[in-house]
Amino acid sequence: MTSPLLAPYEGPHLRLRNRIAMAPMTRGRADDVTGVPHPLTKEYYAQRASAGLIVTEGIWPDVLGKGGPGIPGLVTDEQVAGWREVTDAVHEAGGTIFAQLWHVGRMTHPLVLPGGATPVAPSAVGIRSERIHTSEGSVPHVTPRAMTTAEAETTVAAFAAEARNAVRAGFDGVEVHGANGYLIQQFLAENTNRRTDRFGGSREGRLRFALDVVHAVADAVGPERVGLRISPDNPENEIAEEDPQGTYRALVDALDPLGLAYLHVIERGAYGALADLRPRWSGTLIGNFNGPEPTSQRAGEEVLAAGLADVFSYGRLFIANPDLPARFATSAPLAAHVEHLVYGGHAEGYVDYPSLARV
Numbered sequence: 001m002t003s004p005l006l007a008p009y010e011g012p013h014l015r016l017r018n019r020i021a022m023a024p025m026t027r028g029r030a031d032d033v034t035g036v037p038h039p040l041t042k043e044y045y046a047q048r049a050s051a052g053l054i055v056t057e058g059i060w061p062d063v064l065g066k067g068g069p070g071i072p073g074l075v076t077d078e079q080v081a082g083w084r085e086v087t088d089a090v091h092e093a094g095g096t097i098f099a100q101l102w103h104v105g106r107m108t109h110p111l112v113l114p115g116g117a118t119p120v121a122p123s124a125v126g127i128r129s130e131r132i133h134t135s136e137g138s139v140p141h142v143t144p145r146a147m148t149t150a151e152a153e154t155t156v157a158a159f160a161a162e163a164r165n166a167v168r169a170g171f172d173g174v175e176v177h178g179a180n181g182y183l184i185q186q187f188l189a190e191n192t193n194r195r196t197d198r199f200g201g202s203r204e205g206r207l208r209f210a211l212d213v214v215h216a217v218a219d220a221v222g223p224e225r226v227g228l229r230i231s232p233d234n235p236e237n238e239i240a241e242e243d244p245q246g247t248y249r250a251l252v253d254a255l256d257p258l259g260l261a262y263l264h265v266i267e268r269g270a271y272g273a274l275a276d277l278r279p280r281w282s283g284t285l286i287g288n289f290n291g292p293e294p295t296s297q298r299a300g301e302e303v304l305a306a307g308l309a310d311v312f313s314y315g316r317l318f319i320a321n322p323d324l325p326a327r328f329a330t331s332a333p334l335a336a337h338v339e340h341l342v343y344g345g346h347a348e349g350y351v352d353y354p355s356l357a358r359v
Ligand SMILES: Cc1cc2nc3c(=O)[nH]c(=O)nc-3n(C[C@H](O)[C@H](O)[C@H](O)COP(=O)(O)O)c2cc1C
Pocket: 023, 024, 025, 026, 027, 056, 057, 058, 100, 102, 177, 179, 180, 229, 266, 288, 289, 290, 291, 293, 294, 295, 313, 314, 315, 316, 317, 342
């Protein structure tokens, strides 16, 4: 039986050659000063263009949203020109590519930000249990500064501007990163949002930033070009959601009528998010599991067979298997990636993993 992952997908706004998406993965190889993607980034993504959909690594809309060394931006003309080379290469290889819009909020450090700026977040709630990778090695986090209401509004506008830049750079669409404990989830979660203005104070208030960003981005480039990634009940990066069902059901119900390109759900934690949210979402749904080991082909197939998602995204397996769909199709052996070459550096561990034809 052929794998359901290999069937083409035709959704309301997406036509994909298969149901395998490449999940967004930060690789830390952009120029740290200019935020322009590495000259090899076009080759890296073009090698992986047989995925039905590529979602890029997270890209900042505002330099205060940069989470580590070598993370690219999509603000300046030079950055747009760098990404244009990437999208051209992927399109030439027959692929579809969305840019991930990523503001990290409190998950950064003065050593990462220009001028030693203090990270901004919904509230001045620091992270105690984790350290952060900087140019001076791994260091403890600092307490972030709470955004003013005006800063929250400016940041919403920065996401919309980034989406316009993404379209100028030739991307097929954008994915708003609302997952994994970064800025948008910091607004959604009770423990990181202690605000008393209209961006906090109640469930409606906690949802407002996420909804404003998605609406602003959809107004900027059209809802059919916008996806949203969420990770309900994900404790990563010291997020504690008291009522994930209440929060995410309300978020999804508010966004479903917009006609977005897709909802990308990372399932993690006790809340069975895919099963709970699937019936509430009438558009395309992309599933993802984020466990300690790279997710298997079979796990994605089971999700599709159960009707819990239309497309399934793979992260780690794409690092060392650029032609992952061909390997799934032929049950070919899967290569393992080299851990210390994941972040930063140049070609090694980036564009030198061979495809099957070259093994
Ligand atoms: C090296 C690496 C970088 C990642 N960077 C991002 C990112 O920039 N944005 C994001 O939403 N998720 C990011 N993730 C999470 C992946 O998109 C995905 O959810 C996770 O790897 C689980 O899928 P897998 O089991 O197929 O690897 C990253 C994961 C890895 C391994």
